[in-house]
Amino acid sequence: MIKIEIKKELHGSNGVMNLDVNLDIRSKDFVALTGLSGSGKTTLLRSLAGLEKAQGIIKVDNEIWQDEKEFLPVQKRKIGFVFQDYALFPNMTVLENLFFVNKDKELANHLLEITELWELKNRLPNSLSGGQKQRVSLCRALMNRPKLLLMDEPLSALDPTMRIKLQDEILQLHKEFETTTILVSHDPSEIYKLSNRVIVLKDGKIVDDGTAKSVLLKTSGSAKFSFEGKLLDIIKVDVIYVAIIAIGQQLVEVTISSNEAKELRVGQDVRVSTKAFAPTIHT
Structure with missing residues (x-):
């Protein structure tokens, strides 16, 4: 169980906004976080990762990641973070990028096999396609077997065919590694396919929380x-x-x-x- 009860003042395009989130997330859930740009989604992810400080409590299982006295640094939080821009080390090969997190050769080989990257393991990132880079980023995020996998619009820059392929791989890895996953996305089909819970943020507040069908389905009455x-x-x-x-x-x-x-x-x-x-x- 993850308990999140945080507040943070944000300065957006429309002025000052208060991020105020209070929620519990069950272990092994796949949560999609959505809402308009500037609603606080990325700040919430970065606060969970320890990349930003916010007031309040973050508790994962029985471990305090943040409260009034404690603030666990990012390197001590069992997280994996997949960024939109890949954030790979350009001077390291695919395999070296994975080993930077953890020297577990068996795990690295397993991840590269699942994501069809094994034959590219000695290539540098600048020789890979966008989809291949994002797969490397996903593998690297899972190298420390995280309790919490955070993904900030990781597929938004990819073409539709590659998005669908990577969605399948993300879902497979989520189930195999039994992580709790939080994905920021604006894509309704992606949210519906991957998540078992959808949380909608607006102006720093949770305005909807439920299944993808209950949150995203907009038809009413006899509308088809x-x-x-x-x-x-x-x-x-x-x-x-x-x-x-x-x-x-x-x-x-x-x-x-x-x-x-x-x-x-x-x-x-x-x-x-x-x-x-x-x-x-x-x-």
Whole structure:
């Protein structure tokens, strides 16, 4: 069990904000942490890692990592941290990057086999692709068999095919090593696939906490689907209006009424939903 009860004053783009988090996380859970940029997600991860100081208590199992008197330094916390920018040592080979954490050859070989990196073990990071670098970063994070694995948007810079492959490997390693994992992500499909619990932060506070389905599913009533996107344009074609909306990496066209065309504004975040074959758009 991990107990987190911390407060920290943050200075964001909208001024001063107070990170105020009180939660318990069960051992071996896979928790997705999501919310708008600047809501305090990365600061929470860095506080758990001991990279930043916050007021309050962090307790992992029966070990105090932080309270009013104690502050366990990062090197003494049983954590693995996977960064978005890989943070590999450029002058070390793949294997040397792993051995920097722990000289356990058997564990290193096992991790490299699982992630299909064995044949690349003597290569330097600058000769690897982005996906390969992130796999090395993941392996390195697991070299000390951490109690807590922290990942800050580790797959956001990768293409969709590689993201899916690494999601599978992350889930496999999470189960095999029985770590408690906290992942920062904005990708609903990634969150749904990997996590058994989703925590939503807004302005430094927890505003939602539950399963991926209960937190992320936005349909209501008899609606068959619902997607969030950005309204790019409204075009009049003869007597009808067509809205051009960006949803993820795709553009969709939705026919709208003249009243909707008057009410909607280009640049708005909108929700597209349908009950049958008649999509509707809501801001």
